[in-house]
Amino acid sequence: MKTQLMQNETQMSSGKKSNSTPSILVTFLKQDKDNKKSPLTWVTPSVAQSLENINIASFFKAAKNETTLIRGVSYKSYQGVMLAGMGSEKFDQESWRQMGGALMKAIKANKLSHVTFLFDGLESFLPQDLGAMTEGLCLGAYDFNQLKTASKESSEVTFNFVATAFKNKEYKTSFDQAQMVAESVNESRRLGDLPGNYLPPRVLALEAQKLFKGLPKTKVTVWDKKRIEKERMGGLLTVGKGSAEDPRFIIIEYKGAAVSEKPIVLVGKGLTFDSGGISIKPSAAMEEMKYDMCGAANVIGALHAVAKLGLKVNVVGLIASAENMPSHTAVKPGDVYTSRNGKTVEVNNTDAEGRLVLGEALVYASELSPQLIIDAATLTGAMAVALGNLYTGYFTKNLELKADIEKAAKVSGEWVWNMPLCDFHSEDMKGIYADLSNISSGKGAGSSTAAAFLEQFVGQDKKGNKIPWAHFDIAGTAWAVGNRLNYCPSKGASGVMVRTFLEIIKSKV
Numbered sequence: 213m214k215t216q217l218m219q220n221e222t223q224m225s226s227g228k229k230s231n232s233t234p235s236i237l238v239t240f241l242k243q244d245k246d247n248k249k250s251p252l253t254w255v256t257p258s259v260a261q262s263l264e265n266i267n268i269a270s271f272f273k274a275a276k277n278e279t280t281l282i283r284g285v286s287y288k289s290y291q292g293v294m295l296a297g298m299g300s301e302k303f304d305q306e307s308w309r310q311m312g313g314a315l316m317k318a319i320k321a322n323k324l325s326h327v328t329f330l331f332d333g334l335e336s337f338l339p340q341d342l343g344a345m346t347e348g349l350c351l352g353a354y355d356f357n358q359l360k361t362a363s364k365e366s367s368e369v370t371f372n373f374v375a376t377a378f379k380n381k382e383y384k385t386s387f388d389q390a391q392m393v394a395e396s397v398n399e400s401r402r403l404g405d406l407p408g409n410y411l412p413p414r415v416l417a418l419e420a421q422k423l424f425k426g427l428p429k430t431k432v433t434v435w436d437k438k439r440i441e442k443e444r445m446g447g448l449l450t451v452g453k454g455s456a457e458d459p460r461f462i463i464i465e466y467k468g469a470a471v472s473e474k475p476i477v478l479v480g481k482g483l484t485f486d487s488g489g490i491s492i493k494p495s496a497a498m499e500e501m502k503y504d505m506c507g508a509a510n511v512i513g514a515l516h517a518v519a520k521l522g523l524k525v526n527v528v529g530l531i532a533s534a535e536n537m538p539s540h541t542a543v544k545p546g547d548v549y550t551s552r553n554g555k556t557v558e559v560n561n562t563d564a565e566g567r568l569v570l571g572e573a574l575v576y577a578s579e580l581s582p583q584l585i586i587d588a589a590t591l592t593g594a595m596a597v598a599l600g601n602l603y604t605g606y607f608t609k610n611l612e613l614k615a616d617i618e619k620a621a622k623v624s625g626e627w628v629w630n631m632p633l634c635d636f637h638s639e640d641m642k643g644i645y646a647d648l649s650n651i652s653s654g655k656g657a658g659s660s661t662a663a664a665f666l667e668q669f670v671g672q673d674k675k676g677n678k679i680p681w682a683h684f685d686i687a688g689t690a691w692a693v694g695n696r697l698n699y700c701p702s703k704g705a706s707g708v709m710v711r712t713f714l715e716i717i718k719s720k721v
């Protein structure tokens with residue numbers, strides 16, 4: 213995908229295009245519901261003049277995200293015009309993001325290769341709007357077809373973005389940053405979409421090393437099973453025991469600020485496949501458990517974006533990765549292990565494994581004197597039942613952090629919902645034979661009790677205060693978000709929360 217920002221069309225090279233690569237102009241239209249004679253308002257009236265002979269209102273309503281391609285009309289040097297509807301209501305940044313996604317769908321469906329967007333004429337089009345639109349477009353461009361042998365059609369498209377306002381350099385900054393962010397989300401999606409056999413913990417670690425290679429101020433360290441044993445990460449070892457593929461602990465450091473600046477630590481659940489182990493899952497939809505590493509992919513994506521943008525902040529990403537399999541070496545229900553923080557845990561259901569690996573990463577995170585810890589995990593089926601696939605549930609007892617999360621999600625356009633977490637939930641996670649049980653003794657609130665289990669592994673700062681911590685359960689939103697979001701694949705990994713985490717981090721710069 214090639215992109216270019218320009219102030220007017222004369223700068224374009226597309227005029228010289230041969231006829232075999234038709235160049236399409238995208239123009240925006242609004243609805244004017246009160247005007248019965250002319251229900252459409254053209255943002256660029258000069259384009260309207262060239263289409264005078266066509267009764268556009270008879271087939272195009274300009275509803276939000278509606279697109280129609282009219283081929284064969286001649287306007288300037290274009291061989292076609294694509295109409296894009298903006299509806300009649302307020303058009304905010306998320307609207308632009310959705311618009312970018314909707315346009316990309318239409319561009320793919322029509323197999324277009326040269327597309328020019330004309331933004332002149334819009335009442336207001338801020339740098340952030342251009343950023344959101346570009347983000348939607350680039351996120352919408354994501355395809356996962358690397359495992360298909362049949363013709364991998366190249367989706368190479370050249371995009372020209374035209375507006376006189378682009379002489380203001382804030383547009384260029386917003387445009388460039390949006391592409392970097394979308395690239396990071398798409399990297400996260402790619403990892404999510406890779407099947408379990410292509411991406412065991414060993415390969416996830418290699419992928420992380422590959423992705424950050426050459427990025428300034430970043431360092432990736434990978435701990436193998438031996439080192440994990442030495443580090444006493446009992447929960448991670450316990451989960452990985454049943455698999456022929458050893459677990460890995462991955463540390464991604466980004467140093468964008470002075471050493472004295474406390475880092476923000478992101479923690480990700482990296483179950484490259486979750487069969488449930490001895491407490492094996494039913495076979496229906498078990499293949500979806502290749503996505504059980506989306507928390508890890510999400511942390512990788514967020515750190516990648518931070519590094520690409522060169523933010524002046526210190527961030528550490530920690531990924532606890534294992535494959536949960538049943539075998540003669542696997543952990544058995546009733547087994548007890550000791551965590552890095554000394555607590556003992558009864559494993560009463562081997563399918564509640566995410567909390568075991570995350571616990572160890574949270575203990576390690578707490579040792580890094582962080583300013584805050586955020587984790588992402590496809591942790592509980594109960595989360596998907598409670599909130600579905602649009603809202604991500606998050607848990608925190610820290611009100612300041614809660615406010616930061618809400619603000620960040622407003623900017624990113626991702627949907628989050630604060631979930632309950634209190635001391636009663638912790639009560640339910642007490643063990644009979646050990647300090648803790650990995651499943652609740654009570655009924656219901658499975659996502660809250662899972663969060664309460666994780667909380668047992670978050671430490672205190674030097675003054676004895678609880679380290680600010682938030683847990684994001686992305687079980688419902690990490691993949692298969694349906695057709696609601698134009699810039700998200702309906703079936704595959706969504707890359708959810710990469711952009712929200714990035715906004716939280718940006719707010720700390």
Ligand code: BES
Nearest residue numbers: 561563564565566590591592593594687
């Ligand atoms: N990876 C699953 C959670 C999950 C399930 C995510 C479905 C997305 C869709 C997790 O490891 C798990 O199996 N959790 C159990 C916990 C239970 C045994 C207490 C669950 O949610 O059923």
Ligand code: ZN
Nearest residue numbers: 486563564565
């Ligand atoms: Zn599980």
Ligand code: ZN
Nearest residue numbers: 483486504566
């Ligand atoms: Zn799991």
